[in-house]
Amino acid sequence: MFALEQGRYTVAAGATGVIRASRDASVSYALQRETFGTKIANHQLVKQKIAEMEADYQMAHLLWLRAGYLKNTGQANARATSLAKWQATVRSEKAASMAIEVHGANGYSNDYPVERYLRNCKAAIIYEGTRDIHTLMQADWALGLKSEKSARKGLPPWSPPDARVAAVD
Numbered sequence: 001m002f003a004l005e006q007g008r009y010t011v012a013a014g015a016t017g018v019i020r021a022s023r024d025a026s027v028s029y030a031l032q033r034e035t036f037g038t039k040i041a042n043h044q045l046v047k048q049k050i051a052e053m054e055a056d057y058q059m060a061h062l063l064w065l066r067a068g069y070l071k072n073t074g075q076a077n078a079r080a081t082s083l084a085k086w087q088a089t090v091r092s093e094k095a096a097s098m099a100i101e102v103h104g105a106n107g108y109s110n111d112y113p114v115e116r117y118l119r120n121c122k123a124a125i126i127y128e129g130t131r132d133i134h135t136l137m138q139a140d141w142a143l144g145l146k147s148e149k150s151a152r153k154g155l156p157p158w159s160p161p162d163a164r165v166a167a168v169d
């Protein structure tokens with residue numbers, strides 16, 4: 001389980017990257033593609049998709065950073081790591097799907113990277129505990145039917161090279 005919690009952490013990070021990549025590709029395309037005499041970035045429902053990708057990216061990133069903080073300080077993190085993995089992967093599927101729609105038919109082709117993001121995100125929803133298993137675990141923790149165990153193995157103390165906090169872009 002200790003090993004799985006490290007794996008789930010890396011899966012959360014990868015899925016967070018898929019959300020960011022989906023957002024970045026969509027922003028780039030929306031600022032280029034024109035329909036009805038204007039860039040599609042000016043259409044409200046395109047904006048909505050990009051806004052949701054931005055929010056999902058920031059939330060997944062924060063959940064992942066929280067799990068990392070708990071790990072670095074030797075605290076129990078199974079619940080936080082599960083939450084980060086579950087939410088990042090589920091939101092990455094949503095982001096990749098929306099990115100394809102922002103690209104229209106181009107999104108369905110492999111001329112653009114977004115179709116690959118949708119395929120990639122599905123594996124991460126399945127491995128290291130499926131979406132269903134994390135849903136059940138989170139419910140059981142919230143209901144008090146499952147208790148958080150102490151971290152089975154501590155990591156060596158970590159100190160940042162400087163006080164600078166990594167920029168959240």
Ligand SMILES: Cc1cc2nc3c(=O)[nH]c(=O)nc-3n(C[C@H](O)[C@H](O)[C@H](O)COP(=O)(O)OP(=O)(O)OC[C@H]3O[C@@H](n4cnc5c(N)ncnc54)[C@H](O)[C@@H]3O)c2cc1C
Nearest residue numbers: 120122123124125126127128129130131132133134135136
């Ligand atoms: C690309 C990829 C790479 C992988 N790499 C590895 C690897 O390196 N090492 C490794 O060990 N495994 C790996 N796996 C396997 C992965 O961990 C399993 O596929 C995963 O745990 C699901 O098991 P399963 O495929 O047997 O599905 P099943 O356990 O048969 O699940 C089928 C469905 O039933 C649901 N389900 C099952 N049990 C329950 C339950 N108790 N409650 C509610 N719903 C349930 C599941 O959520 C799922 O929707 C990989 C899988 C993929 C897709």
